[in-house]
Amino acid sequence: MLHKTLQRQLIKAFGSQQRIPKDLYSLFQTISDTYFHADEDRDLIERSLEISSRELENLNRKLQSEGELIEKEVEKRTQELSAERNKLSIILSGIVDAVIAVDLERKIILFNKAAENVTGYKVAQVIDKPIDDVIKLFDNATQISSETFCPMPQNNFEGIIYKKQGLKMLGLKQQQTYVDLLTGQIQEGHVFNLGCILTLHNISKEMQLEEMKLDFVSMAAHELRTPLTAINGYLSVFIEESRGTFTEDQKMFLDRITIATHQLVALVENLLNVSRIERGAFTVKLEKIDWLQYVKRVVEQFEERAKQKHLTLTLNTPSTLLPPVMADPLRISEVVSNLLSNAVTYTPGSGSVTVWFEKTANEVITHIQDTGEGIPPEALPHLFTKFFRVSGKLEQGSKGTGLGLYISKEIVTMHNGRIWAESTFKKGSTFSFALPAVKSD
Numbered sequence: 001m002l003h004k005t006l007q008r009q010l011i012k013a014f015g016s017q018q019r020i021p022k023d024l025y026s027l028f029q030t031i032s033d034t035y036f037h038a039d040e041d042r043d044l045i046e047r048s049l050e051i052s053s054r055e056l057e058n059l060n061r062k063l064q065s066e067g068e069l070i071e072k073e074v075e076k077r078t079q080e081l082s083a084e085r086n087k088l089s090i091i092l093s094g095i096v097d098a099v100i101a102v103d104l105e106r107k108i109i110l111f112n113k114a115a116e117n118v119t120g121y122k123v124a125q126v127i128d129k130p131i132d133d134v135i136k137l138f139d140n141a142t143q144i145s146s147e148t149f150c151p152m153p154q155n156n157f158e159g160i161i162y163k164k165q166g167l168k169m170l171g172l173k174q175q176q177t178y179v180d181l182l183t184g185q186i187q188e189g190h191v192f193n194l195g196c197i198l199t200l201h202n203i204s205k206e207m208q209l210e211e212m213k214l215d216f217v218s219m220a221a222h223e224l225r226t227p228l229t230a231i232n233g234y235l236s237v238f239i240e241e242s243r244g245t246f247t248e249d250q251k252m253f254l255d256r257i258t259i260a261t262h263q264l265v266a267l268v269e270n271l272l273n274v275s276r277i278e279r280g281a282f283t284v285k286l287e288k289i290d291w292l293q294y295v296k297r298v299v300e301q302f303e304e305r306a307k308q309k310h311l312t313l314t315l316n317t318p319s320t321l322l323p324p325v326m327a328d329p330l331r332i333s334e335v336v337s338n339l340l341s342n343a344v345t346y347t348p349g350s351g352s353v354t355v356w357f358e359k360t361a362n363e364v365i366t367h368i369q370d371t372g373e374g375i376p377p378e379a380l381p382h383l384f385t386k387f388f389r390v391s392g393k394l395e396q397g398s399k400g401t402g403l404g405l406y407i408s409k410e411i412v413t414m415h416n417g418r419i420w421a422e423s424t425f426k427k428g429s430t431f432s433f434a435l436p437a438v439k440s441d
């Protein structure tokens with residue numbers, strides 16, 4: 001069979017099919033076969049092209065819709081992220097304490113509103129700046145380096161790594177504030193390039209109030225001291241000169257006046273000492289002291305009071321020689337006197353007060369032990385804090401200021417020593433303090 005197109009052309013050329021020469025016809029037949037095959041191939045190609053383009057279209061459609069989905073997801077995530085960031089910055093701006101985060105090179109990466117207020121800097125001025133260029137912290141007069149208050153995370157630790165109260169901070173143009181500092185670190189710090197997070201609590205107002213309180217206390221104590229010294233002096237002269245002329249009642253009244261005056265003098269001295277300590281104006285001048293002889297003399301001063309209360313006051317001489325200690329004789333006598341005075345005051349009649357010593361490698365420990373009322377366990381941790389008095393019948397019955405132990409602790413600390421108390425409630429207490437011993441050469 002000839003291909004239709006060829007047959008039509010041959011008939012046109014020769015007039016009819018019969019006139020077409022046989023050879024030519026068979027030649028055209030061969031050609032015709034090729035045509036047929038070409039048609040078939042074309043059909044095949046056309047069909048497969050049709051399929052491919054349909055598949056491509058489908059694929060394209062699918063890709064488009066997936067692209068749209070991804071776009072939407074990205075948009076959603078971006079919104080979530082920026083909401084999260086806004087939330088964090090709102091939370092941080094709402095925090096009254098300054099929050100500063102630094103990276104592993106101690107360059108600032110986060111600085112909240114309170115940090116702006118306390119330092120005087122604006123956030124844009126400090127981001128990416130080393131923390132040392134922005135704030136300077138001082139503990140009294142000593143500057144604290146950022147390596148100290150912001151040590152780099154070395155292990156997988158998470159939590160507070162540095163804590164210090166009452167630091168002086170210098171910010172923009174040496175603007176001065178007082179802060180309590182707390183430095184924290186998170187476990188994944190290394191991964192997120194987060195060094196540490198500083199929280200600074202501004203205590204300038206409290207410090208100012210404290211300063212005013214100290215000024216007032218110190219001024220009042222000074223003003224009270226002069227008339228009190230006069231009262232005390234004239235009273236003792238008066239008693240001395242008129243001894244023998246008083247009735248029993250008059251003697252009792254004068255004794256009470258004398259005791260009250262001594263208590264007032266002690267209170268004023270204590271208040272002055274507290275204000276000196278708080279201002280850093282309380283200093284010690286250390287010298288070598290023969291400790292046993294020294295304590296013996298102080299104990300002697302309490303013999304009369306102990307006798308009046310029917311207390312046994314004993315000093316146990318150590319079996320081996322005590323080394324001398326380095327101490328300020330005036331200041332350290334306040335400690336021994338205060339502990340002895342408390343032991344005598346808080347021990348009811350017919351009890352006993354014993355002073356004894358212990359020698360360790362580097363220290364001489366002095367123990368003042370009584371068989372008094374003792375101290376309840378919950379009060380023990382507060383004993384050495386300012387104005388602390390154990391509440392209860394002891395407190396009501398005795399007139400104290402709650403300053404003696406606080407001052408004693410400060411004095412012992414200035415001597416590089418330690419002071420502590422052990423007590424069994426209703427059985428008695430032992431107050432002890434250790435002073436560095438002078439090394440024999």
Ligand code: ADP
Nearest residue numbers: 342343346374389390400401402403404405429
């Ligand atoms: P003050 O004796 O002036 O009140 P202190 O600071 O010396 O102040 O003592 C604080 C408180 O500790 C006292 O009020 C008392 O309650 C308690 N205290 C101190 N020493 C003793 C002691 N030896 N026995 C029992 N309580 C004591």
